[in-house]
Amino acid sequence: MKAHALIIETFRRRQAILIIHLAWLGAYAPLFLIPFPPKAWQWGGFLFAWSGCLLPLALSAGIFGHDIASGRMRLLATEPVRLWEFYLYRLLGLSLQAAVHLLTAGTLILVLQRLTGRGNIDRFAVWLLASWLIFSAWAALSTSVSVVVSREHNSMLVVLATIAATFPLYMLLLFFEDSIGTKIYIVVLRYAGPPVELLVRLGRGRCSLPGGLGSIAHSLLLTAFYAAIGILLLNRREFTAIKD
Amino acid sequence: MNGGEKDAVPVIECREVTKVYRGGKTAVRALDRVSLRVSGGTIIGLIGPNGAGKTTFLSLIAGLIFPTGGTIRVCGHPARSLEARRSLGYIPESPAFLARYSARAMLEYHAALHGLSRAAIREETDRLLAQLRLEEYADRAVGGFSLGMRQRLALAIALLDRPRLLLLDEPSNGLDPLGVIELRQVLLEVQRTGATVIISSHRLGELERLTSDYVFLHQGRIVEFASELAAGQMGRLRIELLPGSPLVAEELLTSYRPLEMSEAGLVVGVGGVQDVPRVVSSLVQAGVQITGVALEAQDIEQTFVRLYQEGDGS
Numbered sequence: 001m002k003a004h005a006l007i008i009e010t011f012r013r014r015q016a017i018l019i020i021h022l023a024w025l026g027a028y029a030p031l032f033l034i035p036f037p038p039k040a041w042q043w044g045g046f047l048f049a050w051s052g053c054l055l056p057l058a059l060s061a062g063i064f065g066h067d068i069a070s071g072r073m074r075l076l077a078t079e080p081v082r083l084w085e086f087y088l089y090r091l092l093g094l095s096l097q098a099a100v101h102l103l104t105a106g107t108l109i110l111v112l113q114r115l116t117g118r119g120n121i122d123r124f125a126v127w128l129l130a131s132w133l134i135f136s137a138w139a140a141l142s143t144s145v146s147v148v149v150s151r152e153h154n155s156m157l158v159v160l161a162t163i164a165a166t167f168p169l170y171m172l173l174l175f176f177e178d179s180i181g182t183k184i185y186i187v188v189l190r191y192a193g194p195p196v197e198l199l200v201r202l203g204r205g206r207c208s209l210p211g212g213l214g215s216i217a218h219s220l221l222l223t224a225f226y227a228a229i230g231i232l233l234l235n236r237r238e239f240t241a242i243k244d
Numbered sequence: 245m246n247g248g249e250k251d252a253v254p255v256i257e258c259r260e261v262t263k264v265y266r267g268g269k270t271a272v273r274a275l276d277r278v279s280l281r282v283s284g285g286t287i288i289g290l291i292g293p294n295g296a297g298k299t300t301f302l303s304l305i306a307g308l309i310f311p312t313g314g315t316i317r318v319c320g321h322p323a324r325s326l327e328a329r330r331s332l333g334y335i336p337e338s339p340a341f342l343a344r345y346s347a348r349a350m351l352e353y354h355a356a357l358h359g360l361s362r363a364a365i366r367e368e369t370d371r372l373l374a375q376l377r378l379e380e381y382a383d384r385a386v387g388g389f390s391l392g393m394r395q396r397l398a399l400a401i402a403l404l405d406r407p408r409l410l411l412l413d414e415p416s417n418g419l420d421p422l423g424v425i426e427l428r429q430v431l432l433e434v435q436r437t438g439a440t441v442i443i444s445s446h447r448l449g450e451l452e453r454l455t456s457d458y459v460f461l462h463q464g465r466i467v468e469f470a471s472e473l474a475a476g477q478m479g480r481l482r483i484e485l486l487p488g489s490p491l492v493a494e495e496l497l498t499s500y501r502p503l504e505m506s507e508a509g510l511v512v513g514v515g516g517v518q519d520v521p522r523v524v525s526s527l528v529q530a531g532v533q534i535t536g537v538a539l540e541a542q543d544i545e546q547t548f549v550r551l552y553q554e555g556d557g558s
Contacts, residue, residue: 001356001359001360001361001362001365002356002357002359004356005352005353005356005357006357009342009353012342012344012345013342013344014344015344070340071336071338071339071340072340072341072342074303074306074308074334074336074340075334075336075339075340075341075354075398075401076357077306077307077308078306078307078308078329078332078333078334079329079354079357079358080326080329080330080357080358080359081329081357082326238308238309238310239303239308239309240265240303240308240309241299241303241336241337241413
């Protein structure tokens with residue numbers, strides 16, 4: 001019952017969550033009005049970017065930060081629930097929402113693509129898996145940031161940090177492509193940041209079977225690593241009152 | 245009350261608890277080496293001026309913040325541990341809920357967090373909705389609740405699974421007079437089950453009807469504690485004397501605390517009306533000439549204000 005209550009809570013905690021799901025799904029249908037040629041538009045890649053990378057930031061906004069800022073956490077943290085359970089079940093709640101969302105979106109895209117013939121759905125099942133994996137990684141990162149950032153600023157911070165991390169990469173590639181510093185920076189981003197590049201390669205089928213399995217394992221481990229940091233922060237977090 | 249004589253394991257045991265809030269270059273010592281031991285089945289009023297450390301103290305016991313120094317145990321378990329949290333119910337000063345949930349759904353959600361079975365959740369929810377007279381509003385979204393209704397819902401949540409310790413931070417905020425009376429009745433019922441209640445309140449008159457045990461916090465320290473002390477200062481006995489007698493009288497009344505002295509008389513702190521004959525007879529027997537006696541009974545609010553002012557001046 002405890003797990004069920006916490007998982008359901010991730011969906012019911014704000015009215016906006018239902019609206020976000022509907023808005024995200026609603027964005028797919030109008031795109032089919034654009035006469036994409038089959039080779040120019042890959043629906044799997046779009047699903048990966050739209051629902052895999054952007055949706056988790058919208059759904060996880062303020063997932064702990066809002067509770068902490070509003071004082072709700074002062075009521076929750078005195079309940080006999082281990083703080084790691086709060087974190088884990090909330091992340092699981094997000095992940096399950098993503099699974100349902102992606103399956104719904106996938107069905108919608110498949111039907112519309114079959115009806116219109118616009119764009120392509122090559123390796124669609126793999127893209128669906130990659131989208132769920134990247135969703136979970138972003139969601140874990142954003143949820144962990146939410147433990148230390150008040151209100152809904154966690155998602156914005158993740159976006160800004162991503163821009164701040166990728167902009168220097170372009171500069172380095174432009175001016176110091178062969179330097180060792182650039183190579184180290186790329187390795188750090190590739191393996192410590194959300195594994196966008198590796199999962200895109202998986203979706204496009206540009207890796208071997210062991211390489212693909214490695215990417216899946218890496219993505220899951222990274223999600224677990226982000227979650228572990230969030231749990232550590234939550235355990236060390238004080239839930240203070242504004243006044244005394 | 246605070247000696248832990250009744251229970252082998254005290255409900256609350258704080259040893260040398262210090263809490264310092266650090267922010268940039270400044271540090272605020274909210275609590276300073278506070279020690280306290282509370283046994284079961286008592287109601288304790290936690291009082292003190294704003295900034296005295298009341299909310300900090302309750303937050304530390306509830307495990308919401310960490311002490312900078314010292315140890316806190318709740319029912320024998322370290323504060324913030326799962327076992328400690330299982331033993332307590334807590335109402336923050338401004339309880340916040342998920343606005344979309346109804347009162348029933350909110351209670352069911354918190355009951356689920358207690359690990360209760362589906363049947364037990366339903367039973368507990370119905371019991372508490374009835375006890376806190378929330379049945380009428382049970383299916384309304386909490387977002388539309390008044391402050392008083394939110395306080396009642398918070399109390400219902402705190403009472404889930406019958407805690408051994410109830411920590412209440414300003415629970416009567418927003419309650420109408422009827423709500424305050426109901427709160428008092430609920431707390432007395434809780435006490436009868438053997439649970440301990442610590443209640444922080446600015447409305448001191450309400451506490452007086454609930455308990456005679458107080459913790460006076462001032463500048464992060466316990467100024468006075470124990471009912472005997474509080475009770476000993478509950479009355480001011482004004483004795484009017486012939487000129488020249490007050491000094492003699494003061495020397496005679498060594499067991500009573502002198503509060504004021506003038507040419508025309510003196511004021512001493514007494515426990516109540518039962519002390520008046522004892523004081524008067526001891527003075528008369530010593531030959532002191534009394535021209536008038538008046539007992540100014542003080543309620544807890546006046547006592548607190550006086551103690552606070554005296555403490556400030558020292």
